[in-house]
Amino acid sequence: MTALLKISDLSVTARLAGGDLRLLDGVDLEVRGGQIVGVVGESGSGKTTLARCVVGLLDRNVRVEQGSVAFTGEPVVAPGVDRTDRVRGRTVGMVFQDASRSLNPLMKVRTQLAEVLRRHVRDISRAEVERRSVEVLEQMRITDPARVLDSYPHQLSGGLRQRAAIGLAVVTRPSLVIADECTTALDVTTQAKVVGLFRTLVDELGIGLLFVTHDLMLASDLCDRIAVMSGGRVVEQGDALHVLDQPQQEYTRRLLAAIPSWS
Numbered sequence: 001m002t003a004l005l006k007i008s009d010l011s012v013t014a015r016l017a018g019g020d021l022r023l024l025d026g027v028d029l030e031v032r033g034g035q036i037v038g039v040v041g042e043s044g045s046g047k048t049t050l051a052r053c054v055v056g057l058l059d060r061n062v063r064v065e066q067g068s069v070a071f072t073g074e075p076v077v078a079p080g081v082d083r084t085d086r087v088r089g090r091t092v093g094m095v096f097q098d099a100s101r102s103l104n105p106l107m108k109v110r111t112q113l114a115e116v117l118r119r120h121v122r123d124i125s126r127a128e129v130e131r132r133s134v135e136v137l138e139q140m141r142i143t144d145p146a147r148v149l150d151s152y153p154h155q156l157s158g159g160l161r162q163r164a165a166i167g168l169a170v171v172t173r174p175s176l177v178i179a180d181e182c183t184t185a186l187d188v189t190t191q192a193k194v195v196g197l198f199r200t201l202v203d204e205l206g207i208g209l210l211f212v213t214h215d216l217m218l219a220s221d222l223c224d225r226i227a228v229m230s231g232g233r234v235v236e237q238g239d240a241l242h243v244l245d246q247p248q249q250e251y252t253r254r255l256l257a258a259i260p261s262w263s
């Protein structure tokens, strides 16, 4: 089976006044349908750069030096190549740490969902927009979708806002979702709900999820596979249980040792 997302030997460099800085170094990673792959590592290890590179959202001073990113076998990122506009929002949905980066504060949730649907689903009718908007909020386990649709983001609690942001990312029925620290700003209870929601979405819809987090405990709860990053490299990857129970690398052992409750 072709991987939904295949990152091969990806190296990325930032141009700085003092010279070039390697941000990603020979990264290999795959995500398949129905699979949650966690990318973990300390702050500055390159997780966000990897997530952004995959969807063509690199900073202006950053460029791909080597390697490629392919969706279902189609290369979209390579040195001098960026075809991510073909997949962004349609094949690939994105959720960021802060719902305010995904949601427009000046628009009601209803308008935002409608805008995304109209952009990506050709000739969609007004009734179908409404039906799919309500449906996606119900999938997000939102009990009163009508109220949320008629709300501006600031009128919602943090947890509801983040679920609406996830709804916005999946309303076009993408095959892959990239979530970058999207539960970090939430309290522990809400975080658990959002994580449970992701598991259900992946299991029910068969999507693939690339879940970026600095939180190894969270990754161990949610992910099927884990890739551990350090200094722009994937230093270890494999089945989540295997990586966590029998880490092969000293760096992973140190990350685990830093979790107070890990034994």
Ligand SMILES: Nc1ncnc2c1ncn2[C@@H]1O[C@H](COP(=O)(O)OP(=O)(O)OP(=O)(O)O)[C@@H](O)[C@H]1O
Pocket (backbone or CB within 6 Å): 014, 015, 016, 021, 023, 041, 042, 043, 044, 045, 046, 047, 048, 049, 050, 059, 060, 061, 062, 214
């Ligand atoms: N445009 C840029 N120019 C120069 N350096 C950059 C740029 N973007 C990121 N970096 C550097 O690359 C390194 C990796 O950053 P990145 O944000 O990918 O790490 P991260 O693992 O996501 O960390 P965090 O969890 O703190 O967000 C950091 O040292 C960061 O300062």
